[in-house]
Amino acid sequence: RKEVEQDPGPFNVPEGATVAFNCTYSNSASQSFFWYRQDCRKEPKLLMSVYSSGNEDGRFTAQLNRASQYISLLIRDSKLSDSATYLCVVSLNNRKLIWGLGTSLAVNP
Amino acid sequence: DTAVSQTPKYLVTQMGNDKSIKCEQNLGHDTMYWYKQDSKKFLKIMFSYNNKELIINETVPNRFSPKSPDKAHLNLHINSLELGDSAVYFCASSQEIKVDTQYFGPGTRLTVL
Numbered sequence: 001r002k003e004v005e006q007d008p009g010p011f012n013v014p015e016g017a018t019v020a021f022n023c024t025y026s027n028s029a030s031q032s033f034f035w036y037r038q039d040c041r042k043e044p045k046l047l048m049s050v051y052s053s054g055n056e057d058g059r060f061t062a063q064l065n066r067a068s069q070y071i072s073l074l075i076r077d078s079k080l081s082d083s084a085t086y087l088c089v090v091s092l093n094n095r096k097l098i099w100g101l102g103t104s105l106a107v108n109p
Numbered sequence: 110d111t112a113v114s115q116t117p118k119y120l121v122t123q124m125g126n127d128k129s130i131k132c133e134q135n136l137g138h139d140t141m142y143w144y145k146q147d148s149k150k151f152l153k154i155m156f157s158y159n160n161k162e163l164i165i166n167e168t169v170p171n172r173f174s175p176k177s178p179d180k181a182h183l184n185l186h187i188n189s190l191e192l193g194d195s196a197v198y199f200c201a202s203s204q205e206i207k208v209d210t211q212y213f214g215p216g217t218r219l220t221v222l
Contacts, residue, residue, distance in 0.1 A: 041216075042215070042216075043199055043213035043214060043215055043216055044152065044199070044213055045213070046210075046211070085150070087152070095157070095164065095165065096154055096157070096165055097154065097211070099151070099152040099153070101149070101150060101151055102150055
């Protein structure tokens, strides 16, 4: 089983749609959780950290379920500029990041 | 203005050659990383340095040798390049060893022919 698993997609959605990405991780001792965004042929950039209580940043909402070892990212009112690959990232000991393969999102006009 | 910079951006070379990739950060961070992203887009840590000291060394062939002359620089030297080394190599940095504040360089696309 992969350490961090994501549905690779691609997800094709119209502008304005709400889309949700899921991620599962295998090590129950994982401590920190993040969503990164990577545009085509660019470097990854931190989108948001994921906290146990769930957190929101504008149109983006992240949730963590430690019991199910599951992380989610919800994007509301999708924009064309949201088209990218979304990477689920987990850290066991805050020293090393374990990366998922990413979920590809295409927002269409 | 660039926070984390890498050179070169593209590198095309023949099998068996030796090449180096350079990385510099001007963020004042003291931890730097090298990642490899292969054709399947899987991003994997290779090395991590904190204040010029190696702290993470994943299972990477010893043909890969990182060097950190100071905490603002982390270079990657690769000996005897192989076809399977073709990938995008990303340098990143963070303050201390906090993984949530990693900033990535633009990547070096290495193609081995």
